[in-house]
Amino acid sequence: MDRTLNWIEMDKRTKRIASTIFLGIVLVSILIQFIGAPIEKRPILAEAQFPKEINTILKRACYNCHSNVTDLKWYDKLAPISWFVKKDVELARSVMNFSEWDSTPAAHKGKSWAILNMVKSERMPLGKYLVLHPEARISSSEIKAIENYVHSLSKDAFIGDTARKESANKEFEIWKQRKFKTVGKHLEKPDHSDGTVRSSPNEIAYSDDFKKWKILSLNTLYDGTMRVTYGNDIAVRAIGEEQIDPFPNGAIVAKAVWEQVENRYGEIIPDKFVNVQFMVKNNSKYRDTEGWGFAKFSTQKRTPYGKTSDFAVTSCISCHRLKAKETGYLFNVPLKTAVQK
Numbered sequence: 616m617d618r619t620l621n622w623i624e625m626d627k628r629t630k631r632i633a634s635t636i637f638l639g640i641v642l643v644s645i646l647i648q649f650i651g652a653p654i655e656k657r658p659i660l661a662e663a664q665f666p667k668e669i670n671t672i673l674k675r676a677c678y679n680c681h682s683n684v685t686d687l688k689w690y691d692k693l694a695p696i697s698w699f700v701k702k703d704v705e706l707a708r709s710v711m712n713f714s715e716w717d718s719t720p721a722a723h724k725g726k727s728w729a730i731l732n733m734v735k736s737e738r739m740p741l742g743k744y745l746v747l748h749p750e751a752r753i754s755s756s757e758i759k760a761i762e763n764y765v766h767s768l769s770k771d772a773f774i775g776d777t778a779r780k781e782s783a784n785k786e787f788e789i790w791k792q793r794k795f796k797t798v799g800k801h802l803e804k805p806d807h808s809d810g811t812v813r814s815s816p817n818e819i820a821y822s823d824d825f826k827k828w829k830i831l832s833l834n835t836l837y838d839g840t841m842r843v844t845y846g847n848d849i850a851v852r853a854i855g856e857e858q859i860d861p862f863p864n865g866a867i868v869a870k871a872v873w874e875q876v877e878n879r880y881g882e883i884i885p886d887k888f889v890n891v892q893f894m895v896k897n898n899s900k901y902r903d904t905e906g907w908g909f910a911k912f913s914t915q916k917r918t919p920y921g922k923t924s925d926f927a928v929t930s931c932i933s934c935h936r937l938k939a940k941e942t943g944y945l946f947n948v949p950l951k952t953a954v955q956k
């Protein structure tokens with residue numbers, strides 16, 4: 616008799632505990648909805664222009680993260696899911712935003728190739744997103760449509776066109792021989808047809824020295840360009856000794872970007888020179904960009920990129936930060952054995 620009573624008692628207690636826990640969960644679920652700010656509302660500043668067919672695909676599959684027109688499902692807005700969604704949207708907007716689009720032909724083309732690259736390799740839309748948003752899935756015929764569009768933006772690489780080959784060779788000769796004088800301040804000299812180069816707005820001066828540095832990598836980004844990445848002695852030594860977390864002050868890497876053409880023998884050669892980009896390590900000087908100073912100089916004239924010194928915060932660091940932990944902010948870090956003789 617006693618036993619049964621006990622049992623009933625316990626059962627009641629367990630029930631009470633269970634319902635308290637349940638209520639607790641409900642309460643916490645409600646309360647956490649108030650934690651964290653919602654996704655920032657931003658206006659459409661410069662809408663990306665694509666043909667209608669492509670636009671429809673991008674709007675359906677990519678805009679939720681990569682634009683200021685974020686139209687989320689109710690469950691995306693529920694914490695804790697909403698916290699992860701917010702992080703993805705912020706990161707996605709910072710690397711590519713269809714509502715804040717740089718529509719200069721070169722920038723549009725570059726991003727279009729990146730888009731093709733991502734959808735073709737099935738890296739975008741993010742796999743975890745597709746689980747709850749099957750409507751964002753892209754069919755193979757849609758990928759084909761994107762591919763046709765992106766290819767239409769590029770002139771065909773020449774096939775045995777000697778004039779083109781000569782112009783490519785000439786371009787390379789100019790690049791090799793040209794020696795620039797750098798003038799100190801960024802805004803001192805608006806015109807530099809006299810062979811001088813203004814420094815970048817964050818005061819990184821251009822120098823041709825990198826042409827003599829060790830090559831860290833040679834790659835092509837599937838966008839019709841080839842890239843040669845160089846490292847100065849300090850950078851090369853750091854990689855050889857695996858001291859890249861973080862890289863030591865004084866390390867510099869440079870990346871020269873060329874349009875590429877294929878000749879009739881299947882050789883890929885550099886064509887037009889596009890730009891050279893630098894990353895300069897100095898923890899005290901470049902605090903705003905996590906210790907790396909960024910600079911970009913375009914065309915054979917080496918026109919510096921950026922209007923004010925904070926350009927790197929808005930235009931460079933977001934992508935490179937993705938590599939902060941893994942390889943000290945750099946994408947092209949060869950194996951240490953590759954730089955040791």
Ligand code: HEC
Nearest residue numbers: 676677680703706707710711729730733734739740741744
């Ligand atoms: C759920 C959010 C989400 C969706 C949807 C999404 N992306 Fe992304 N995308 C991201 C995030 C986050 C990053 C940055 C981190 C990374 O590369 O993984 C990114 C990076 C990219 C980049 C790299 C930018 C660069 O130049 O390095 C491209 C290109 C891109 N996405 C294209 C697309 C395309 C095209 C679609 C639609 C087919 C798409 N994304 C859909 C979240 C998303």
Ligand code: HEC
Nearest residue numbers: 842868869870892893894909910911930931934945946947
């Ligand atoms: C949209 C993403 C993105 C942005 C924004 C970006 N980069 Fe990069 N950067 C990359 C990727 C990807 C690579 C490696 C592929 C390659 O070699 O082009 C790279 C490589 C480099 C390299 C060669 C060293 C390395 O990391 O491998 C330098 C130098 C560089 N970037 C400078 C810059 C500068 C300067 C800016 C701003 C003007 C900038 N980057 C903005 C994605 C980005």
